[in-house]
Amino acid sequence: xxxxxxxxxxxxxxSEVRRLQNSMDRLxxxxxxxxxxxxxxxxxxTGADSVAITAELPGVDPADVELSVKDDVLTLRGSRRAxxxxxxxxxxxxxxxxxxxxxxxxxxxxxxxxxxEARFADGVLEVDLKRPEADKPRRIEIRH
Amino acid sequence: MENNITQPAEQAVAPESQGSxxxxxxxxxxxxxxxxETPRGVTLVLEMPGVRAExxxxxxxxxxxxxxxxxxxTRPESYRRLYAEYGEGDYERSFSLSEDIDAERIEAICxxxxxxxxxxxxxxxxxxxxxxxxx
Numbered sequence: 001x002x003x004x005x006x007x008x009x010x011x012x013x014x015s016e017v018r019r020l021q022n023s024m025d026r027l028x029x030x031x032x033x034x035x036x037x038x039x040x041x042x043x044x045x046t047g048a049d050s051v052a053i054t055a056e057l058p059g060v061d062p063a064d065v066e067l068s069v070k071d072d073v074l075t076l077r078g079s080r081r082a083x084x085x086x087x088x089x090x091x092x093x094x095x096x097x098x099x100x101x102x103x104x105x106x107x108x109x110x111x112x113x114x115x116x117e118a119r120f121a122d123g124v125l126e127v128d129l130k131r132p133e134a135d136k137p138r139r140i141e142i143r144h
Numbered sequence: 145m146e147n148n149i150t151q152p153a154e155q156a157v158a159p160e161s162q163g164s165x166x167x168x169x170x171x172x173x174x175x176x177x178x179x180x181e182t183p184r185g186v187t188l189v190l191e192m193p194g195v196r197a198e199x200x201x202x203x204x205x206x207x208x209x210x211x212x213x214x215x216x217x218t219r220p221e222s223y224r225r226l227y228a229e230y231g232e233g234d235y236e237r238s239f240s241l242s243e244d245i246d247a248e249r250i251e252a253i254c255x256x257x258x259x260x261x262x263x264x265x266x267x268x269x270x271x272x273x274x275x276x277x278x279x
Contacts, residue, residue, distance in 0.1 A: 041229040041230035042229055042230075043225060043227065043228045043229060043230060044225070044226045044227040044228075045219075045223035045224065045225055045226060046223060046224060046226045047222055047223045047224075048222075050223075052223050054217075056193040056194075056230050056257075057193065057256075057257075058191040058192065058193040058256065058257040058258050059189075059191065059255075059256050059257065059258040060256060061256065062256075083178040083180065083187070083189040083260075084178075084180055084187065086180070086182060089180040089182050089187075090180060090181045090182075091178075091179070091180050091181075092179040092180065092181060092186070093177055093178060093179040094178050094179075094180075095177050095178060096176050096177070096178045096189065096191055108226065122193065122194050122195060122196050122216065122217075122257045123191075123192075123193035123194065123195075123256045123257020123258060124193050124194045124217055124257065
């Protein structure tokens with residue numbers, strides 16, 4: 001670690017956490033995920049040559065979700081309906097939100113748009129994406 | 145008081161609940177809820193992503209309605225978590241019902257990770273027209 005980043009991160013009990021946070025931010029570019037708070041909440045998983053996104057979309061009809069992928073960005077778009085359309089209804093509590101949503105998820109690498117699998121069950125979406133064959137890291141033989 | 149129909153009976157079950165009575169080593173979340181009333185009754189809508197109808201348990205005891213949802217989500221195999229915005233776990237929340245709800249006729253539907261409970265009003269609680277006779 002360079003002296004400059006040491007100074008920026010500082011010392012003390014939280015410096016390690018901050019360093020981790022910074023590495024995460026670097027990993028995801030201009031922290032589109034870390035800004036969080038957006039709907040839907042997403043989790044990101046990685047395998048050897050694949051990445052999986054899971055998102056919580058309770059109450060969303062699978063037909064109302066649109067997924068698209070370009071290079072290393074997955075776009076999740078859709079809408080969800082309100083609990084009732086009844087304008088006469090008297091609300092006691094209203095914690096759920098509704099309407100249009102869109103999220104762009106920065107993936108750790110470029111993915112093959114032809115090999116994307118998506119499943120939707122019980123309000124949870126799971127999208128599996130694969131790294132293109134051509135982008136896979138190749139082992140290089142060292143000659144003696 | 146009409147407004148008391150669905151007051152939460154207790155404070156939120158905190159995320160990552162510290163409760164000592166848990167039997168499964170998983171966090172318990174408080175599901176987000178919508179509650180609205182129509183002349184027919186009260187509707188409760190709870191968000192429990194990852195929960196199927198079989199995983200829902202609704203109990204009514206001394207007018208306290210408790211909803212528990214067990215998530216059936218499994219982690220993607222051979223993957224490790226890189227980043228997380230939500231935790232996986234179960235759900236629990238309680239509400240106290242007012243006297244004018246007909247407990248015998250409560251209906252529940254679970255779809256797309258959302259539980260909808262229809263709580264019809266008891267017959268005697270529905271507004272009635274009182275005829276006024278001239279003396």
